[in-house]
Amino acid sequence: xxxxxxxxxxxxxxxxxxxxxxxxxxxxxxxxxxxxxxxxxxxxxxxxxxxxxxxxxxxxxxxxxxxxxxxxxxxxxxxxxxxxxxxxxxxxxxxxxxxxxxxxxxxxxxxxxx
Amino acid sequence: xxxxxxxxxxxxxxxxxxxxxxxxxxxxxxxxxxxxxxxxxxxxxxxxxxxxxxxxxxxxxxxxxxxxxxxxxxxxxxxxxxxxxxxxxxxxxxxxxxxxxxxxxxxxxxxxxx
Numbered sequence: 001x002x003x004x005x006x007x008x009x010x011x012x013x014x015x016x017x018x019x020x021x022x023x024x025x026x027x028x029x030x031x032x033x034x035x036x037x038x039x040x041x042x043x044x045x046x047x048x049x050x051x052x053x054x055x056x057x058x059x060x061x062x063x064x065x066x067x068x069x070x071x072x073x074x075x076x077x078x079x080x081x082x083x084x085x086x087x088x089x090x091x092x093x094x095x096x097x098x099x100x101x102x103x104x105x106x107x108x109x110x111x112x113x114x
Numbered sequence: 115x116x117x118x119x120x121x122x123x124x125x126x127x128x129x130x131x132x133x134x135x136x137x138x139x140x141x142x143x144x145x146x147x148x149x150x151x152x153x154x155x156x157x158x159x160x161x162x163x164x165x166x167x168x169x170x171x172x173x174x175x176x177x178x179x180x181x182x183x184x185x186x187x188x189x190x191x192x193x194x195x196x197x198x199x200x201x202x203x204x205x206x207x208x209x210x211x212x213x214x215x216x217x218x219x220x221x222x223x224x225x226x227x228x
Contacts, residue, residue: 045215102148
């Protein structure tokens with residue numbers, strides 16, 4: 001398996017533009033997590049899905065952020081409109097549900113909003 | 115109060131030193147615990163799970179104290195290659211389910227110097 005695949009790896013966009021981040025989890029993993037990482041706030045959980053259903057989106061900062069998981073092999077995180085304070089590294093992680101199972105992370109998308 | 119709090123460091127130690135990291139979590143219903151390692155500009159990766167009885171993996175020892183809601187990581191005989199950020203992770207299952215919410219601490223930066 002190729003692991004968790006995120007795209008794009010880097011994104012530079014202008015304030016006000018729509019940004020879509022993509023994630024392909026590991027096949028067979030049934031939970032998917034979106035995190036945002038900044039120096040100031042560390043790794044923040046934005047939202048997570050189990051069997052494609054959003055379970056907890058309390059970490060989504062505001063209505064400008066939305067996430068979908070239309071099927072077991074694909075998820076998107078959308079920011080519209082983007083703002084400079086959204087600049088961060090966005091990670092997607094997937095896990096096979098259970099107790100002591102390992103979460104595997106994608107390489108992240110480094111987003112810069114100018 | 116944050117769900118997972120870590121000693122922020124940074125820790126700057128010489129090769130061969132022993133260093134300990136601490137972490138506390140707020141949700142007593144949390145069920146599984148981990149330490150992840152993150153290298154600069156990379157994604158987090160599992161270092162080790164933390165079991166109730168404590169566990170050891172080579173130079174690394176993890177301890178869990180459920181009564182105090184406290185997790186620790188001890189690194190003995192530290193190497194230059196141990197330089198990284200160490201993240202405490204707590205998995206809290208939604209009631210009656212097998213899937214959980216993975217919450218990360220802020221991370222502790224370790225630098226091992228010659």
